[in-house]
Amino acid sequence: MFQKDELVVYPAQGVGVVERIEEQEIGGAKAEFYIVRILSNNVTLMVPVLNAENVGLRHVCSKEKAESIIDSLKDRSDFTGYSGQNWNRRYREYSENLKSGDLADVAYVLKELLLIGKDKELSFGEHRLLEQAMGLLTLELAHALDKEQDEVRAQIEELFSDVLEPQKEE
Template structure:
């Protein structure tokens, strides 16, 4: 973008978006509510995975990390990260809780590339040793978040995406 100020991202009712750490949701409505005497406009976001509704102030979109589902160009970058094995840092030398905190921070960013990194690193680690309970939950969360978004981005059923991921990590 060439301007000095970035325009705030706006969404339409019915649009599918990604909310960090919760995954893909759909904008069900845009509502104005009076809170502490001040009118505020909210996106009413329904998370597809669990039907939870989240109210997001329209002027707070950037701060919470709400974003559009990735496009085809980003899909190939995700798969590239998932297939990358050579840059294996000494993950197994860190304590599990340090890794867990690091992975939690990456997932909180909402970046699909960071989530792909978490999935890759934990999948590679799982092949070498047993994961802690927290790491297994983190692996499942990262896989679930990626499957949902890739399924929408590629317009493929989730089952097909799961098979693709299994194939990548079984090599």
């Protein structure tokens, strides 16, 4: 399914490169593993080839999908506003979305937290989730769009400039 030197995405970890495919014996049984190095933190993962799809290992999204994700960030019609929902419930929901491996779920978490941050100061945990979502999203979009990660981050920050910059008094 994946080849050596191919870029892949591992849920909640982000973009990595398949460094090699090797066979190892574990518990008396031989199995093939993808050895994936995550680009953002140099962590190396061993992913069983036969279980790769089940754990959510996938290709980097297409350029069209990346552009669609950016368009979804522009659309705020689905944001209902900070409802005072229990933080623990929101945290669990957002964490599950980040672990899903679905780029649209990651974009949803980023958008929600950026917009909630307009109404109230984000807690430490919320800020950490926001940074995780931003990192996962910008790195994959950068590879899909053949841009630098900082450039994609700046593009997203520009989309949310009204909530990221302090409102000026006139």
